[in-house]
Amino acid sequence: MEILMCIVAGLLFAAAVYLMLSKSLLRIIVGTGLLSHGTHLMLLTMGGLKTGAAPVLGENTASYTDPIPQALILTAIVISFGVTAVFLVIAYRAYQELGTDNMDQLKGTEADD
């Protein structure tokens, strides 16, 4: 199960890298979204995947799932959600102001500001 999850995370990373290397700004942002998905899946896998028990440790529980990775992922999801929202807004504003979403035309040098 862990191996499978690692492969899925790897595929997500590959897709993310592919998208982030493209020229269109929107594709890049979608790429960062996929990157964070891959990261979260990796984080879940890192804690070890156990089945059949709740992540609650009581007096009499024999087995339980490690709750820490789940708590971490929750935090990381919220953060990446916020960052993606900010990124989208800034990208849209940049598109309005600069009139392009092509990264080739966004290179810019000091001379033309």
Next chain:
Amino acid sequence: MINLPVLPILIPLIAAIVLLFVSKSILAQRVVSVIASASTVVSAMILMAKVKSDGIQTVDMGSWPAPFGITLVSDMLSILLVLTASIITLCVVLYSFRSIGNGRERFYYYPIVQFLLLGVNGSFTTGDIFNLFVFFEIMLMSSYVLIVIGGTKIQLRESIKYILVNVISSAIFVIAVGFLYSVTGSLNMAHISARISEISTEPIITVLAVLFLIIFGLKGAIFPLYFWLPGSYAAPPAPILALFGSLLTKVGIYAILRTYTLFFYHDQPFTHDLMSLLALLTIVAGVIGALAYRDVKQILIYNIVIAVGVLLFGIATMTEESIAGTVFYLIHDMIIKAALFLLGGMIIYIAGTSNLTKMGGLIRQYPALGWTFLLASFGLAGIPPLSGFSGKLLIVRSGFSEGEYVGAIVVLLSSLAVLYSVVNLFMEAFWKTPETPLPDVKKRTGSLFIPAASLVLLSVLYGVGTEAVYPYVMQAVQTLIHPEIYIDAVLKE
């Protein structure tokens, strides 16, 4: 256990929330910002006195005992940096009154600065590796807003690249924390340190060390990960640039210093040699940039890269002396970089351009600014008895005694290059005969000059009063050199 270590994080948070509600009144924004920044400085000073007398202070958040909950740890290093960051923020806030512009002031500039300080102070104080990530994100989110606030074309263009680089590095950070958790089974930094020293021979620890070097290197702008920095930092106006240049990269350096003294000190022949090599390449890259450009902002920005290289070399040498030098130099560099960027902002404001070839002759009308800038330049280059000297001396001397001759000589030569680049800047901007005669009307710069000059004064006092600072720095160094002190203080064994 006292709750004092929370205050330098809590005050900016509350201030930022209050500021969000009074965004329409610029006067209220300014008053609340100054009161909040000043009280952060005071709380940091009280905490520093407490740490000096009673040793490391820890707070277990929510009363979950370490290592299960999140622990805030104020050792001497973190409180020194928190104090420095708070003082710099206070000066930058004062400087912003006249320079940042009403538009930015009305659109949440001051609350975001407080959020930035919250993130920076939190990163310095936290004792939990995932919490470090969270505070990094708070700091980065604020910096995303600050870099784009005002919405000029160049800012929008550069902010996209800045955000992208940091999103990627944050993703790697989360993965590395996940790896670290699966290897050690803990997130508490002291606990991780104890666990790692039990399994120190495992190669995975070295892999993790390099991963963390990449993450913090991206934030701290070491070679070959600094390419995003010059473009992005040139975009925002001077006060924001001063905050970025003096705080953000230094948080990256602090994180490297903390992790490499607490976690990854077992495989030094590999990790620390790698770091030493990267440090020297960083210095060379920074020197090339600083000498090549004819632009006030770019010269100062490349000087950030040089300083990062020197600090990294100090960490890589990893003796008591070199770590002491690194701590000295870290604090010096935060203060002097903020001062230089604020003074540079004044030069740009007066001349109306950041291009050196179009400037000249400012010394006639602005002598105080000129001589203060020269003094700050000497401090940056490390001319005794100014503040850069003692740190650099310790780093170079330990480099020689450890047989790292090439590194020590490169650090020494870099001082010459730094001196040349900033004195050249001084000559061009202040001394040279201007192409077009200067206007007779003198621009009013008093309210800009006072915060900048007080930072220079602080830097001079820091250099002259090295004897007084020495015991504080040595207490910080003891914790770094002997991780047991840190571990015992947190886990209370």
